[in-house]
Structure formats: C-alpha cells, structure tokens
Amino acid sequence: MKRFAPMSRRALLLGAGAATVGAMTAYGQGHAMRRIAPNRASETFNPDVDLDLICKRDEARILNGGPTRVWRYAGNLIKGPSNALTALPDTYLGPLLRFSKGQKVRIRLRNELPEETITHWHGLHVPMLMDGHPAAAIDPGETYVYEFEIRNRAGMYFYHPHTHEKTATQVYRGLVGGIIVEDDEERALRLPSGEFEIPLVIQDRSFDDDNQLAYGGDMHTSMFGFYGDRVLVNGRSNFTVDVASRPYRLRILNGSNVRIYKLCWDDRTPLTVIGVDGGLLEKAETRPYVMLAPAERVDLLVDFSGRPQGSKLTMLSGEFDSLIPPMAQRMMRSDLAVGEEYSLFTAKVMKASSDLWKLPEKLSTIRRIRxxxxxxxxxxxxxxxxxxxxxxxxxxxxxxxxxxxxxxxxxxxxxxxxxxxxxxxxxxxxxxxxxxxxxxxxxxxxxxxxxxxxxxxxxxxxxxxxxxxxxxxxxxxxxxxxxxxxxxxxxxxxxxxxxxxxxxxxxxxxxxxxxxxxxxxxxxxxxxxxxxxxxxxxxxxxxxxxxxxx
CATH class of the missing domain: 2.60.40.420 (Cupredoxins -  blue copper proteins)
Structure with missing residues (x-):
C-alpha cells in the first residue's frame, strides 16, 4: 500500500481527457473559488458556550508499534457547562461537544494545518456564514469565528472539514468530531446517560508498514471513493466496549469516506432503533439490520440485561449486494470487500447490574409537514x-x-x-x-x-x-x-x-x-x-x- 497520496481535482480532470476537461471548464470548473473574509467575533453576541477549536497536526497510537501521524481537532472550553467540551482519550477524534437547544454558541476555529481548511457543523441549522461554506476557508494561521444559536432538536450531529476539493483527505487524516444536542423533551425520557450513553464513530482506514495512513491517489479512488482495509471505532482498531447487564444507548455515526455498513449483531438479536440523523423517532422501531451510509447516524437502545458476565456481543457489517458496481468490486484493493460480512466492534459484559429501565412507548413528537x-x-x-x-x-x-x-x-x-x-x-x-x-x-x-x-x-x-x-x-x-x-x-x-x-x-x-x-x-x-x-x-x-x- 502506497503512502498518503491524495489526488487533486486537477489530476482527475487531466486523467479524464481533454474532452471532459473542456466540458467541465465550460461549466465554470477549474477556477479558484472566491473567498469570503474570515468572520470575527461580534461585540453584541453573548454566548452561553464559548470555546476554541484548533485544527492541528499530531500523532496518535492506533496500531501496535509506532504512532501514526494524523490531523485532528483540539479544543479548549472558555465559558459554559463543563460537559460542553469533552476531550476523548486515546483517539485522534475531536472533542465531543454537548449543547442544549436554545444555547448561544461561539467557536473560534484556528487553522494550524499546512493548508487551508474550514469546518462544517453537519446537521445543524445555522446561517450561511456559520455553516462552513467552502468559500469561508481560512489559510494557515488564520481564525474563523462561528456564532450561532442551537435551533435543532435533540440528536447526534458532527463536525468535519468542508474544504473545496480537500474534504476527503482532511477527514481521512482524522479531522472529525461529534456533537450531542439535548432538549427538554428528550431529558424527560430519562434515557440511558453518562457511562451508559456511548457515542461510536465507525471509519475505515489503511496503513503502511510504518503505521502511517495510506491513501490511494489513483483513478479508482477518485471514481468510487477510498475503501480502507481496517475498521476503526472511535479511532481504535479491534474496539471493545465493556458493559454491564443493563440497557445502554449506542449513538453511532458512519464517519467513513465512502464505505456503507449493514449493522447487525452476530447472534442476530434485532436492533431497537430510537433515533436517526435528526433526533428521536416518534416510537422505537425493531429491525434485523440497519443500513448506515457515510454521514448517517443511528441511535440504538441495546439491553444487555440477562446476559451472563463474560459474554460478548459483536456488531457486524452484514452481507449485502447492489450498492457498488461490479467494476468497482473487481478493482477494489481493500481486504474488507464491500458487501461481505466483517466485525465492527464488540460489547463485553463485565459486570452484573440490577438496574431496571423500560423504553417509553412514545419517544418524541415530530411536527410533520402538511x-x-x-x-x-x-x-x-x-x-x-x-x-x-x-x-x-x-x-x-x-x-x-x-x-x-x-x-x-x-x-x-x-x-x-x-x-x-x-x-x-x-x-x-x-x-x-x-x-x-x-x-x-x-x-x-x-x-x-x-x-x-x-x-x-x-x-x-x-x-x-x-x-x-x-x-x-x-x-x-x-x-x-x-x-x-x-x-x-x-x-x-x-x-x-x-x-x-x-x-x-x-x-x-x-x-x-x-x-x-x-x-x-x-x-x-x-x-x-x-x-x-x-x-x-x-x-x-x-x-x-x-x-x-x-
């Protein structure tokens, strides 16, 4: 596997031949994007949560052996509740941000990378200047100030770069983090929380013999996307989470560049789905499996009650067909073939618990569009x-x-x-x-x-x-x-x-x-x-x- 070798759009266009280049240029491609000036803090905006978020180069221990060079978000809480920013241990993932509906939030994004970047708050309803539009990209050493109110209902959202023609490589290097939004409706349900609420980010990556990220820079990658040959969960390989014999809430994000997962338990226990991208469902749904594409989220209620200590339950990506063309399947270099069954993570019951909790029949009210x-x-x-x-x-x-x-x-x-x-x-x-x-x-x-x-x-x-x-x-x-x-x-x-x-x-x-x-x-x-x-x-x-x- 070659070392990190991102392919630029220019290389893709040149590889496509003069006719395609001409066609795309006719539609305005190949021109530099006009930038907007970096946003500055407003004197009239009084935030409930104020924090710094730094895009930086770093190292992380992902595999056995030497560290892996990554790009990551680091954060610093200036003002707000102590749980508004939680640094995650032993991972390159950015800090978990936790907000409440109605809060006013200020985030100072500082770029310490060797190239331009900008961050998008995926799923949040914010003004254009706060959305991380590619035209808002900032150069190394610059800072962009976001100021917005949390208008979303409770749910799991996330943040990642949205840099023109560089989103794939910047995310692949490690720039991603989770956002949890809470509201009164969800709090009233008293869903599993604290140690019993587990955010999980599933990604696939490839590594060279020196434990460095490897990324294809060929035409196949540009056409079909890059598939890694190793699954990482919360930035770690062979991820295992220790649980007690009681209900848990698993909040899962597909953070891969392109890979689609078919979530299912190895013993085929049905999945209890309580939420998706935009928060809780009106009532729980039971499914044999859940398809999870890049950027999608699913909120699962998993009850380990009755399972003996020492028992394990493994989340798989199950077998499926029809989502990629045969040409891509034949050309794929990953050891994790798309559509075949493989393990994602394991839950191991480490202690008994007598905690009782019943899933409410009604979870939320969704105001449907007429x-x-x-x-x-x-x-x-x-x-x-x-x-x-x-x-x-x-x-x-x-x-x-x-x-x-x-x-x-x-x-x-x-x-x-x-x-x-x-x-x-x-x-x-x-x-x-x-x-x-x-x-x-x-x-x-x-x-x-x-x-x-x-x-x-x-x-x-x-x-x-x-x-x-x-x-x-x-x-x-x-x-x-x-x-x-x-x-x-x-x-x-x-x-x-x-x-x-x-x-x-x-x-x-x-x-x-x-x-x-x-x-x-x-x-x-x-x-x-x-x-x-x-x-x-x-x-x-x-x-x-x-x-x-x-």
Missing part, C-alpha cells in the same frame, strides 16, 4: 445523480461557484418537494415503498407528472457505473415521504429492511435503481447552502451543488 405547506407540490425540484467515466454531476452539472441555476433558487421560509434519483434510471413507480407517508402528505408521491421516471438516455456505461450515493442537504432536516425502486429485486432485498425513513434526516442513501422523494424546509436564513454526495471523493470531484435561498 401537504398544503409545500410550495411546489406539482413540480418537484430534481436532484439527478450522474456518474459516468470521470464525470461526477448533480443535475447534469459539476460544482461551480456562482453557477446557481433557476431551479436552485429557493424562496426563504418555504418548504419544497424534492426528487433524488439516478439520471440514467428510466424507472417508473417501482415498488411504491413508503406509501403510508405519501398518503399523509396529501398524495404528493404521485404529483409532479404522474409516474416518476428518469431520462432513458445514458444507459450502458452509466448503468455499469451506477452505485449508491448518500445525498446530504445542508440546513434544516427533511422528511422522506417515498422510496421507490426498479431493478434487481433479489439484490435489493439484502438492504431494503435497513432504511429508517420515519425520522428526520439530513443525509439519505439513494441505492442504484432507487428514487427518493423528500420534503425540506428552507426557513430562517438566506444565503447559499450546499447539497452534495457524502461519498467524500465524489464531493471533491464535483458531485456538489448549492441552493440559493432568497
């Missing part, structure tokens, strides 16, 4: 995913600063119906999954031209390149009202029960042959808000656009 609130019920906004040879597009265009198209201009304080689909799909209504939510939305699943279909052109190579894409929309969380499918039913059957579509989301996995219909508010803030594939290599290669909220 059909009459949607501004474009007859004309959904498309997000068409195109992946061809060296081409990463959304709606037929790569990312271009100041390249806002008419359908990307959104009136502020409106709610929009959005269709996300694979451009080459040629699909109809398929199985019509999610009909219940569709009916609740006043039949919007059948709006926008009757039968849902993609364009029939571009079959052949594009279909061969088809793979799953986790699509993330910045700003407020959205509701999934329909998921339809047309394709290989046997392959789809290996993943279909793993989608938790009843909660609020900010990232949704769109499998090959799927079309996902969502409703999303664009409230409170004007400005430009990104939407993109959270396969980070795809994001860097141009599968990113932005809405202009006006």
């Amino acid at each position: 059909g009459e609130e949607v501004a474009n019920r007859e004309d959904p906004i498309p997000i068409a995913i195109t992946m061809a040879h060296m081409a990463m597009f959304l709606n037929g265009r790569p990312y271009g600063h100041d390249d806002i198209q008419p359908r990307e201009r959104i009136p502020v304080d409106t709610t929009q119906l959005i269709d996300i689909f694979h451009e080459h799909g040629g699909m109809g209504m398929g199985m019509g999954m999610g009909m219940g939510r569709m009916e609740m939305m006043g039949g919007m699943g059948m709006m926008g031209g009757g039968m849902m279909r993609g364009r029939m052109g571009g079959m052949g190579m594009m279909r061969m390149m088809s793979m799953a894409h986790p699509i993330h929309l910045h700003g407020q969380q959205f509701e999934i009202i329909e998921r339809s499918f047309e394709g290989d039913e046997d392959a789809y059957a290996t993943i279909r029960e793993g989608f938790i579509d009843s909660g609020l989301k900010d990232t949704v996995l769109v499998a090959p042959g799927e079309r996902v219909r969502i409703v999303k508010p664009f409230g409170d803030f004007k400005g430009r808000f990104m939407y993109h594939c959270h396969n980070l290599e795809h994001e860097d290669a141009g599968m990113m656009r932005e809405f202009s909220v006006e």
Whole structure:
C-alpha cells in the first residue's frame, strides 16, 4: 500500500481527457473559488458556550508499534457547562461537544494545518456564514469565528472539514468530531446517560508498514471513493466496549469516506432503533439490520440485561449486494470487500447490574409537514445523480461557484418537494415503498407528472457505473415521504429492511435503481447552502451543488 497520496481535482480532470476537461471548464470548473473574509467575533453576541477549536497536526497510537501521524481537532472550553467540551482519550477524534437547544454558541476555529481548511457543523441549522461554506476557508494561521444559536432538536450531529476539493483527505487524516444536542423533551425520557450513553464513530482506514495512513491517489479512488482495509471505532482498531447487564444507548455515526455498513449483531438479536440523523423517532422501531451510509447516524437502545458476565456481543457489517458496481468490486484493493460480512466492534459484559429501565412507548413528537405547506407540490425540484467515466454531476452539472441555476433558487421560509434519483434510471413507480407517508402528505408521491421516471438516455456505461450515493442537504432536516425502486429485486432485498425513513434526516442513501422523494424546509436564513454526495471523493470531484435561498 502506497503512502498518503491524495489526488487533486486537477489530476482527475487531466486523467479524464481533454474532452471532459473542456466540458467541465465550460461549466465554470477549474477556477479558484472566491473567498469570503474570515468572520470575527461580534461585540453584541453573548454566548452561553464559548470555546476554541484548533485544527492541528499530531500523532496518535492506533496500531501496535509506532504512532501514526494524523490531523485532528483540539479544543479548549472558555465559558459554559463543563460537559460542553469533552476531550476523548486515546483517539485522534475531536472533542465531543454537548449543547442544549436554545444555547448561544461561539467557536473560534484556528487553522494550524499546512493548508487551508474550514469546518462544517453537519446537521445543524445555522446561517450561511456559520455553516462552513467552502468559500469561508481560512489559510494557515488564520481564525474563523462561528456564532450561532442551537435551533435543532435533540440528536447526534458532527463536525468535519468542508474544504473545496480537500474534504476527503482532511477527514481521512482524522479531522472529525461529534456533537450531542439535548432538549427538554428528550431529558424527560430519562434515557440511558453518562457511562451508559456511548457515542461510536465507525471509519475505515489503511496503513503502511510504518503505521502511517495510506491513501490511494489513483483513478479508482477518485471514481468510487477510498475503501480502507481496517475498521476503526472511535479511532481504535479491534474496539471493545465493556458493559454491564443493563440497557445502554449506542449513538453511532458512519464517519467513513465512502464505505456503507449493514449493522447487525452476530447472534442476530434485532436492533431497537430510537433515533436517526435528526433526533428521536416518534416510537422505537425493531429491525434485523440497519443500513448506515457515510454521514448517517443511528441511535440504538441495546439491553444487555440477562446476559451472563463474560459474554460478548459483536456488531457486524452484514452481507449485502447492489450498492457498488461490479467494476468497482473487481478493482477494489481493500481486504474488507464491500458487501461481505466483517466485525465492527464488540460489547463485553463485565459486570452484573440490577438496574431496571423500560423504553417509553412514545419517544418524541415530530411536527410533520402538511401537504398544503409545500410550495411546489406539482413540480418537484430534481436532484439527478450522474456518474459516468470521470464525470461526477448533480443535475447534469459539476460544482461551480456562482453557477446557481433557476431551479436552485429557493424562496426563504418555504418548504419544497424534492426528487433524488439516478439520471440514467428510466424507472417508473417501482415498488411504491413508503406509501403510508405519501398518503399523509396529501398524495404528493404521485404529483409532479404522474409516474416518476428518469431520462432513458445514458444507459450502458452509466448503468455499469451506477452505485449508491448518500445525498446530504445542508440546513434544516427533511422528511422522506417515498422510496421507490426498479431493478434487481433479489439484490435489493439484502438492504431494503435497513432504511429508517420515519425520522428526520439530513443525509439519505439513494441505492442504484432507487428514487427518493423528500420534503425540506428552507426557513430562517438566506444565503447559499450546499447539497452534495457524502461519498467524500465524489464531493471533491464535483458531485456538489448549492441552493440559493432568497
């Protein structure tokens, strides 16, 4: 395995040939992004929580032997509750930030890296200047001051770089950290907390013989994303957590660049899901497994009661099919083949406990969007995913600063119906999954031209390149009202029960042959808000656009 060798977008474009370069340049690619000045602290903003966050080079002991050079976040709490910033031991992960809904937060981001960077608060509803837009990147030695109010409901969110064309490599080097938001509704449930609440960040990485991070810089990586050959949980290999025989809350983030996990226990104990990206579900759901794409979160209630001391329960990524093209599978160099079963982490029961706790039947109240609130019920906004040879597009265009198209201009304080689909799909209504939510939305699943279909052109190579894409929309969380499918039913059957579509989301996995219909508010803030594939290599290669909220 070669040492760290990131591939720039320029190298990707040159490798694609002059025709592709010409096409992308016509859409405004290849130009430097116009920067905005670093934000400064406001004299009128009185924060409840005030902290420093430093992006720096460091070393971490990840494997046996010598340390690994990493990039990481380090923090310092200046003002606020003592649990607002918790440094995590024995890991390169950034400190865990814990906020309460309604708090005012100031974060001073200081760049001590050898290149530009900026940080995005994934899932938080904040103004554009506080969102970590790539245009806000700061140079080495500079500081960017974020000031915002926590408007989100309780849930697990996270922070990571959103640097133009460098997000994948900066995250891969170690720049990521978790955010927990609390509110009164969740506190009243008295869910497992303290030592019985365990945040878990799952990533995959590769290492060379000197324990240094290894990263492919070839065309395969740029096209399909980088797959590591070793699973890390909370920055550690072969992760084991010691538990007592009582209920626990496991809050899991997929922090990988591209790898998708199918979470399931080795003894096939069903998973009890209590929350997703945007917080608690209205009631718990039991699933045999959960599909977790990059940037998605899942909140599990795990009851170890009755399990004897010394017993173990191992979380696996189970077998599945259909999420990456056969071409990518054949070319993959990772020892962890996508879709095969492998271990993620182990829970070991170390002590007995008599603590009793019953999961409430009702967890939360989600204020559902009504059909009459949607501004474009007859004309959904498309997000068409195109992946061809060296081409990463959304709606037929790569990312271009100041390249806002008419359908990307959104009136502020409106709610929009959005269709996300694979451009080459040629699909109809398929199985019509999610009909219940569709009916609740006043039949919007059948709006926008009757039968849902993609364009029939571009079959052949594009279909061969088809793979799953986790699509993330910045700003407020959205509701999934329909998921339809047309394709290989046997392959789809290996993943279909793993989608938790009843909660609020900010990232949704769109499998090959799927079309996902969502409703999303664009409230409170004007400005430009990104939407993109959270396969980070795809994001860097141009599968990113932005809405202009006006």
